[in-house]
Amino acid sequence: MTNPGRGGSFYDxxxxxxxxxxxxxxxTSSPNYVMEEPALLSELGTVTGLRVLDLGCGDAAIGQTLLNAGCLSYLGLDGSTAMVKAGSTALQGTAGRVELTDxxxxxxPPSSFDLILSRLAFHYVEDIESALAACHACLSPGGRLIFTVVHPVLTSYDAETQGKRTNWIVDDYFLKGPRQRNWFGGTVTWFHRTIEDYVRALTTTGFTLTSLRECAPSEERLNGAAAELARRRRVPLFLLLTGTRP
Ligand SMILES: C[S@@+](CC[C@H](N)C(=O)[O-])C[C@H]1O[C@@H](n2cnc3c(N)ncnc32)[C@H](O)[C@@H]1O
Structure with a gap:
């Protein structure tokens, strides 16, 4: 491993x-399923005929969903060899593919894609403006970048300096930069930015901000699980932003 704790290599x-x-x-026990995904799917709208790129695609589960919904092509990129293997297996025999790339x-090239997705990967990236500029450069006019990140009220917290969390603490919110996070039994580096930083990165790279969502829990997906709904209503876990290339 060349860069322990960083981005894709962490998942290996x-x-x-x-x-x-x-x-x-x-x-239902996954906040992705009850909070992030419903917001993302409603934001996506129709994908028929779109050429889709997914940055930090993980196992590319969304690829099959988008291909079934009629997108023209799906390319997932991920920095983890293990994730690329899982994604390639999942998309075997479809028009979708996955490649290992940070x-x-x-x-x-310009106008290569009509829709770029990135789900829960940009908070692993230090230089967000360069990443967004690369997205802008390859989107067709009118194309959209839709991304989700761990909500800034959560990324602000630094587990290394503040110890194990016993309650929801928002601290050092305006101190942007790396944070150590214990994640699935390992330690990974996330990069904290404020909501304003994300919006500014979008607009300075030429996007028009066309949507901002905080991914409130879906009552439909929680299907009557009242205690879980109450728990998921306490704290925002995800932030979704859409930038459209004019
Ligand atoms: C939390 S997972 C999300 C995966 C997938 N998008 C999903 O929603 O299930 C974060 C993913 O981002 C990838 N990743 C993190 N940093 C990366 C980087 N700098 N370049 C490429 N992939 C990265 C990881 O390998 C991992 O698959």
Missing amino acids: EPQIVDRYLDHRHSR IENFSA
Whole structure:
């Protein structure tokens, strides 16, 4: 491993990918399923005929969903060998594919994609403006970048200096930069930014901000689980932003 604790290589640590994917696909107990995904799917709208790029695609589960919904192509990029293997297996026999690439190194020719997604990966990237500029450069006019990140009220917290969390603490909110996080039994580096920083990064790279969502829990997906709904209503876990290329 060349860069322990950083981005994609973190998910190649023994057992991390399995633990993450178990959690990710655990439906109602997964905040991704009851909070992030419903917001993302409603934001996506129709995808028919779109060329889709997914940055930090993980096991590319969304790829099959988008292909079934009629997107023209799906390319997932991820910096973890284990994730790319899982994604390639999941998309075998479809028009979708997955490649091993770090978001920091990604570029593509102008107008290569109509929709770029990135779900819960940009908070692993230090230089967000360069990543967004690379997205802007390869989107077709009118194309959208839709991304989710761990909500800034959560990334502000630094587990290394503040110890194990016993309650929801928002601290050092305006101190942007790296934070150590215990994550599925390993330690990983996330980069904290404020909501304003994300919005500014979008607009300075040429996007028009067309949506901002905080991914409130879906009552439909929680299907009457009142205690879980009350728990998920306490704290925002995810932030979703959409930038449109004029
Ligand atoms: C929390 S997982 C989300 C995976 C997937 N998007 C999903 O929603 O299930 C974060 C993913 O981002 C990838 N990742 C993190 N930093 C990266 C980087 N700098 N370049 C490429 N991939 C990265 C990880 O390997 C991992 O698959």
